[in-house]
Amino acid sequence: MSTDQPSPPPYTELHDEGWPRLLAAARRRLERTGGTLHGDIGLTAPTEAERRTVIGVTGRYRPETVKRLTVPLADLDAYLHGRYGTGLLKTLGRLHGPLRDRPAERADEVSARAQALEAAHASPLAALDWYPAWLEQIAADGTLTRLLRRGDAALLQAAVRVLEKLPGVRGDGGRSPLPLPVLAEWATGDTKALLPGGRLEQLVLRALAQRAAAGDGQPVRAVPRDRAGRRALWESAGAVADDLASQVLVLNIGARGEDVVCDWLRDATGFGIPFRLTLHQLTAADVVPAAREIHVCENPAVLRAAAAELADRAAALVCTEGIPSAACHKLLADAARSGARLHWRADFDWTGLRITAAAVERHGARPWRMSTADYRSALAGGETTPLTGPPAASPWDPALASALRASGQAVMEERLLTELLSDLG
Numbered sequence: 001m002s003t004d005q006p007s008p009p010p011y012t013e014l015h016d017e018g019w020p021r022l023l024a025a026a027r028r029r030l031e032r033t034g035g036t037l038h039g040d041i042g043l044t045a046p047t048e049a050e051r052r053t054v055i056g057v058t059g060r061y062r063p064e065t066v067k068r069l070t071v072p073l074a075d076l077d078a079y080l081h082g083r084y085g086t087g088l089l090k091t092l093g094r095l096h097g098p099l100r101d102r103p104a105e106r107a108d109e110v111s112a113r114a115q116a117l118e119a120a121h122a123s124p125l126a127a128l129d130w131y132p133a134w135l136e137q138i139a140a141d142g143t144l145t146r147l148l149r150r151g152d153a154a155l156l157q158a159a160v161r162v163l164e165k166l167p168g169v170r171g172d173g174g175r176s177p178l179p180l181p182v183l184a185e186w187a188t189g190d191t192k193a194l195l196p197g198g199r200l201e202q203l204v205l206r207a208l209a210q211r212a213a214a215g216d217g218q219p220v221r222a223v224p225r226d227r228a229g230r231r232a233l234w235e236s237a238g239a240v241a242d243d244l245a246s247q248v249l250v251l252n253i254g255a256r257g258e259d260v261v262c263d264w265l266r267d268a269t270g271f272g273i274p275f276r277l278t279l280h281q282l283t284a285a286d287v288v289p290a291a292r293e294i295h296v297c298e299n300p301a302v303l304r305a306a307a308a309e310l311a312d313r314a315a316a317l318v319c320t321e322g323i324p325s326a327a328c329h330k331l332l333a334d335a336a337r338s339g340a341r342l343h344w345r346a347d348f349d350w351t352g353l354r355i356t357a358a359a360v361e362r363h364g365a366r367p368w369r370m371s372t373a374d375y376r377s378a379l380a381g382g383e384t385t386p387l388t389g390p391p392a393a394s395p396w397d398p399a400l401a402s403a404l405r406a407s408g409q410a411v412m413e414e415r416l417l418t419e420l421l422s423d424l425g
Contacts, residue, residue, distance in 0.1 A: 009084040011095060018053030026076060027092050027099060034103040035089060037077050043069045112148050113139065116156050123160050125169065130214040134207040137220070143203075152199065159203040161187040162194070167238030169211070177240045177279065177326040196230070196241075208233045218390045228322075235326040246279040248328040249319040251303050252312065253335075254290030261285035272311030274303060279327040282334075289335045291316030295368060295424060296332070298322065298346040298355065301414050306424050315424045320346070323355060329362070336363045343368035345420075348375045349410035353392040353401060360396055369416055369423070372399040378416055384409035 025041040046069045054069045057079045077088035125131040184193040205223045213220040254269045255262035268275040294316045303319040344365035346352030359365040394400040
């Protein structure tokens with residue numbers, strides 16, 4: 001007895017000119033309704049071949065002037081059963097592959113979204129305001145849906161694990177920053193999981209941007225495109241892309257200790273030479289500045305001028321070069337813990353106010369020539385530039401932020417160079 005399976009019908013007729021649009025419309029309708037053979041499909045502006053095909057399927061005449069043809073799915077199913085013995089669903093499957101069940105797919109997607117969000121909300125971080133806001137944001141803007149449709153749902157849980165292991169997020173800001181490859185290995189088992197531009201990195205940085213905005217009381221901003229902005233987000237949470245790239249510029253801070261890095265710092269202080277320290281050096285050598293009074297400025301021009309005019313007579317000075325790096329924070333945190341007093345200033349702009357306020361809170365720093373009177377004096381000293389970006393507060397002198405808002409002008413700290421050098425000398 002033969003065991004050969006019957007061959008599928010050749011469907012030769014269904015490749016003719018009158019069939020493709022009709023079958024495509026039927027497929028779309030069935031996929032949308034989960035395969036229900038109720039209702040009609042239609043063809044607008046039919047060709048002559050399509051008109052003749054529909055007449056043959058329905059058994060009803062349609063004039064040549066017809067603008068739209070309507071075909072009940074039940075008629076098309078009955079025609080194909082009678083012609084090929086396979087019916088509409090099986091015929092479409094054999095011609096172009098299995099039909100999708102879109103209602104079931106949507107239900108599965110809704111269920112998967114709910115499960116992913118439920119798992120993410122189970123994190124201890126859910127008690128922090130910014131974390132649920134981040135989850136709500138990625139659920140509302142389609143990010144989570146895109147992850148699910150790409151089969152990347154596991155990335156959300158990976159992002160949660162990364163956030164949970166960040167020292168700054170856990171409130172363990174006193175720890176040395178984690179290199180990103182180490183963080184990636186701890187959280188995912190893959191040292192390369194947080195490479196720049198990757199989907200996981202972008203997801204985590206969106207959470208950190210939400211965290212930063214909540215801390216500043218500002219609207220959430222997009223994840224920075226530039227390397228420095230992304231670095232700052234990582235470092236705000238206790239991670240560094242590269243502990244050799246994270247550096248801090250210093251002058252005359254000295255050092256206590258007997259290792260080679262401390263020797264370098266003492267030699268540089270003896271000659272009044274600016275020196276760059278990497279986070280790697282600070283961590284490996286456990287550098288603690290010998291200076292008991294440390295001034296902090298934002299712009300290298302101030303440190304350069306102090307080195308040129310005062311050399312080894314200048315007071316200990318650290319330059320943040322904009323937003324403080326992880327290396328800068330570690331050096332100053334260690335100095336503050338050892339009893340050094342920090343005198344901190346930055347530009348008179350919104351970023352400068354945020355930097356200074358953060359230093360006061362994080363390191364117990366004292367504002368240095370960052371008063372309303374200092375600002376007004378500098379404002380009267382020459383040309384200024386318009387303030388940009390979201391406003392910030394000045395908790396140490398609330399009138400300062402009000403003065404900036406009233407004038408709308410920023411003043412760079414180089415305007416106060418004469419006064420700063422006098423203080424440093």
